[in-house]
Every structure is written in C-alpha cells, then in structure tokens.
Amino acid sequence: MNKVIIITGASSGIGKSIGNYLTEKGYIVYGTSRKPEKYPKSEFTLVKSDINKKSDTQNLINHVISIEGKIDVLINNAGIGYTGPIEESRIEDIESLFSTNFFGPIEMIKNTLPLMRKNNSGLIINITSIAGYIGLPFRGVFCASKSALEILTESLRAEIKDYGIKVVNVAPGDVKTDVISRRIDSFNDKNSIYFKKYYKTWKSMNKDVEEGGIDPLKISRLIFKIINKNNPKIHYVIGKPLQKFSIVLKKILPDLVFERILNRFNSL
Ligand SMILES: NC(=O)c1ccc[n+]([C@@H]2O[C@H](COP(=O)([O-])OP(=O)(O)OC[C@H]3O[C@@H](n4cnc5c(N)ncnc54)[C@H](OP(=O)(O)O)[C@@H]3O)[C@@H](O)[C@H]2O)c1
Numbered sequence: 692m693n694k695v696i697i698i699t700g701a702s703s704g705i706g707k708s709i710g711n712y713l714t715e716k717g718y719i720v721y722g723t724s725r726k727p728e729k730y731p732k733s734e735f736t737l738v739k740s741d742i743n744k745k746s747d748t749q750n751l752i753n754h755v756i757s758i759e760g761k762i763d764v765l766i767n768n769a770g771i772g773y774t775g776p777i778e779e780s781r782i783e784d785i786e787s788l789f790s791t792n793f794f795g796p797i798e799m800i801k802n803t804l805p806l807m808r809k810n811n812s813g814l815i816i817n818i819t820s821i822a823g824y825i826g827l828p829f830r831g832v833f834c835a836s837k838s839a840l841e842i843l844t845e846s847l848r849a850e851i852k853d854y855g856i857k858v859v860n861v862a863p864g865d866v867k868t869d870v871i872s873r874r875i876d877s878f879n880d881k882n883s884i885y886f887k888k889y890y891k892t893w894k895s896m897n898k899d900v901e902e903g904g905i906d907p908l909k910i911s912r913l914i915f916k917i918i919n920k921n922n923p924k925i926h927y928v929i930g931k932p933l934q935k936f937s938i939v940l941k942k943i944l945p946d947l948v949f950e951r952i953l954n955r956f957n958s959l
Pocket of ligand 1: 769770791867869
C-alpha cells in the first residue's frame with residue numbers, strides 16, 4: 692500500500708475524488724493544482740503545477756522523487772472541456788485545449804517514464820472520455836484531443852512493453868463535476884448561422900453534466916481496481932449505460948446509419 696501516486700488536476704472533480712479515495716486506502720498521493728493555496732483542506736498533498744508549463748512538470752516529478760524516491764502510478768487527469776463550432780473556433784482556443792488535454796499529459800509521461808523504466812515497474816492511467824470515441828457536434832476539438840490520447844496510449848504500450856510498465860485509458864461519460872466552470876466555450880456570435888443549433892446543444896450538454904452526470908466516486912473505485920490488477924486492459928469505459936452503448940453501436944452499425952441516429956439524438 693505504500694505506492695506513490697501522482698494525480699494531475701486533483702483540486703476538483705474526478706482528480707480530487709480519486710485522490711481522496713486512494714488516500715483513504717493508504718496510498719501516498721501527490722495531486723496538482725495551478726492554485727493549491729485555494730484548497731488548504733485537501734486530504735492529500737497538492738503541489739502547484741500547471742500542466743502547460745514544462746518547467747512545472749519537471750519540478751513536480753523531481754519534487755516527488757526527492758521525497759519518495761519513486762513514482763508507482765501516474766494518473767493523467769488534468770483536462771478541460773471545450774465547445775464551439777469548428778468553423779468559428781478560435782485557433783488559439785484549440786491550441787490551448789490541446790496543450791492541456793494532449794501535450795501536457797505527454798510531457799508528464801515523458802518525464803515519468805525514465806524512472807519507471809529504471810524500476811522496471813509502473814502504471815500510467817490516462818483519463819480520456821467517451822467523447823473520444825465519437826465525433827460529437829460542437830465538441831469536435833474536445834473529442835479530437837481525447838481521441839488522440841487514446842491512440843497514443845496504444846502506441847506507447849507497444850514501445851514500452853519490455854520494461855514492466857502498464858498504460859491504460861479510462862474513458863468516462865458525463866460526470867458530475869465543476870468541468871463547466873473551466874471549459875473553453877469558443878463561440879459567442881449570436882448572429883452566426885450555427886448559433887441556434889450550438890446553443891441548444893450547449894444547454895443540453897450542461898444539463899447532462901449537472902443533472903445526469905455519474906458520481907466521480909465510481910471512477911475512483913475503478914481506478915483502485917485497475918491499480919490492483921496484474922494485467923489491466925487497454926481501454927476502460929465508464930458512464931451511463933446509453934453513453935457506453937453508443938460506442939458499441941458505432942462499432943457494429945454501418946457508418947451512415949450510426950450518423951443518422953446521432954444526428955437525430957442531437958436534434959440536428
Ligand atoms: N466531467 C465530465 O463529464 C468528464 C467527462 C469525460 C472526461 N472528463 C475528463 O476528466 C478529467 C477531470 O475532469 P473533471 O470533470 O474532474 O473537471 P474539473 O472538476 O474541472 O477538474 C479539472 C482539474 O484539472 C485541473 N486543471 C485544469 N487545467 C489545468 C492545467 N493547465 N494544469 C494543471 N491542472 C489543470 C484543475 O485544477 P486547477 O484549476 O486547480 O489548476 C482541476 O483540478 C478531465 O481530463 C476531463 O476532460 C470529464
């Protein structure tokens with residue numbers, strides 16, 4: 692139980708829930724926040740770190756190694772949401788989203804792997820999204836960032852298979868967290884041809900998270916199980932049955948049939 696765990700983005704939502712759960716189970720947890728001073732009551736150590744800053748990532752890893760001498764589990768959880776029609780999305784918003792959701796996790800992985808390889812052991816868990824399996828309207832940039840991380844994991848597993856390190860993805864559907872407060876909404880043009888459809892989707896997205904989202908504790912329990920598995924799977928999906936089933940439907944239905952169902956579901 693003296694495993695050392697790093698969780699990025701652990702001041703809120705899923706990361707905080709995982710941190711609390713694993714701390715209660717006896718693990719040594721280091722979480723990150725850009726403003727840890729805002730969370731003095733955190734049940735585990737919160738280190739100041741912005742995943743978009745390379746120096747913060749290096750300092751974080753060095754800090755944990757200098758105290759604990761090892762990192763057993765890295766949970767790449769820090770991430771933000773995104774909405775906006777692709778045609779009207781600001782490119783700087785897209786870059787910012789990819790920086791947090793894709794380049795940041797890669798930087799964490801690159802900095803953690805040398806130590807894990809040396810110890811011939813380690814586990815990396817990337818928190819992705821069910822949205823990474825399906826190109827959802829007005830969320831394309833978010834879907835693409837999570838899809839990219841899913842695929843990267845598959846490549847990484849092959850590259851490091853001889854070094855005793857496991858890498859897995861956990862893809863949640865809607866989870867009841869503060870995700871909306873940090874989300875990039877790259878759109879505000881009420882005269883746009885997209886506005887009506889976008890706004891309708893925006894409202895239903897918010898409702899899905901606030902009223903229909905699952906409890907983050909469910910993800911924490913899954914993470915605990917994964918940490919204790921000898922041979923974890925590559926992809927884990929967790930969420931409401933209909934959201935999980937949509938991935939199965941996409942696999943088995945012809946493209947155009949699935950697209951028609953998705954558009955009808957989104958009233959498009
Ligand atoms: N909630 C959902 O419905 C849902 C669904 C699918 C996937 N996910 C994924 O689950 C993960 C956690 O989301 P959540 O719902 O728990 O959101 P949340 O409540 O908004 O928490 C996000 C966490 O990420 C941290 N964070 C944001 N930007 C950061 C940055 N640049 N550097 C370091 N930390 C940063 C935040 O910390 P500070 O602000 O304190 O720095 C916070 O602790 C994300 O990757 C998200 O994409 C969420």
